[in-house]
Amino acid sequence: QKEVEQDPGPLSVPEGAIVSLNCTYSNSAFQYFMWYRQYSRKGPELLMYTYSSGNKEDGRFTAQVDKSSKYISLFIRDSQPSDSATYLCAMSGLEAQKLVFGQGTRLTINP
Amino acid sequence: GAVVSQHPSRVICKSGTSVKIECRSLDFQATTMFWYRQFPKQSLMLMATSNEGSKATYEQGVEKDKFLINHASLTLSTLTVTSAHPEDSSFYICSARVSGKIYEQYFGPGTRLTVT
Numbered sequence: 001q002k003e004v005e006q007d008p009g010p011l012s013v014p015e016g017a018i019v020s021l022n023c024t025y026s027n028s029a030f031q032y033f034m035w036y037r038q039y040s041r042k043g044p045e046l047l048m049y050t051y052s053s054g055n056k057e058d059g060r061f062t063a064q065v066d067k068s069s070k071y072i073s074l075f076i077r078d079s080q081p082s083d084s085a086t087y088l089c090a091m092s093g094l095e096a097q098k099l100v101f102g103q104g105t106r107l108t109i110n111p
Numbered sequence: 112g113a114v115v116s117q118h119p120s121r122v123i124c125k126s127g128t129s130v131k132i133e134c135r136s137l138d139f140q141a142t143t144m145f146w147y148r149q150f151p152k153q154s155l156m157l158m159a160t161s162n163e164g165s166k167a168t169y170e171q172g173v174e175k176d177k178f179l180i181n182h183a184s185l186t187l188s189t190l191t192v193t194s195a196h197p198e199d200s201s202f203y204i205c206s207a208r209v210s211g212k213i214y215e216q217y218f219g220p221g222t223r224l225t226v227t
Contacts, residue, residue: 034214036218042221043115043204043218043221044155044204044218046215046217049214088155094213096213097160097168098157099216103153104154106152
């Protein structure tokens with residue numbers, strides 16, 4: 001079993017829809033949770049990070065962490081074609097050197 | 112957000128030659144930098160972790176004599192692919208972590224290596 005599980009998709013939704021992206025994990029030591037967006041042939045871009053449980057909002061993006069269920073989510077409101085990309089979740093423990101990444105979900109927003 | 116640059120963005124080399132890729136944090140200091148490899152439509156595969164002034168830590172299965180990593184300053188790390196072979200062709204991405212902040216890791220734009 002992988003430490004971090006993420007449905008690779010592809011996920012295709014119409015413009016304006018609310019998008020929900022999710023990851024589950026097995027390591028209870030994870031405390032930091034990140035979401036990255038990666039466009040084709042580019043490096044990943046850090047979108048948001050959250051420490052421990054709770055919600056965090058930034059514009060059209062909301063990150064949620066439920067440590068009791070070992071489940072994290074990224075919601076995108078009013079989705080736009082420019083949001084089409086691969087979204088990677090990543091997480092880390094308090095003292096860990098490295099991030100553990102999910103497989104990434106390919107998202108397409110159709111005009 | 113913080114900016115990480117990589118150079119070159121694309122390189123083509125002949126089999127048996129060596130290629131050096133540079134990774135720079137432009138507006139912050141990075142005690143720790145990471146090197147990843149990514150195959151088409153796949154996630155990132157961590158190759159090694161480099162800490163400024165010390166030897167890199169390689170992931171299992173990554174040949175340290177083939178992928179030489181140097182992290183000589185708080186803003187620069189280099190990856191040298193030695194005696195490159197066609198199977199080394201891939202997308203190499205570096206990242207730099209803001210000193211003292213596990214959650215702030217920024218990626219470079221990547222380097223496309225093609226070995227002919």
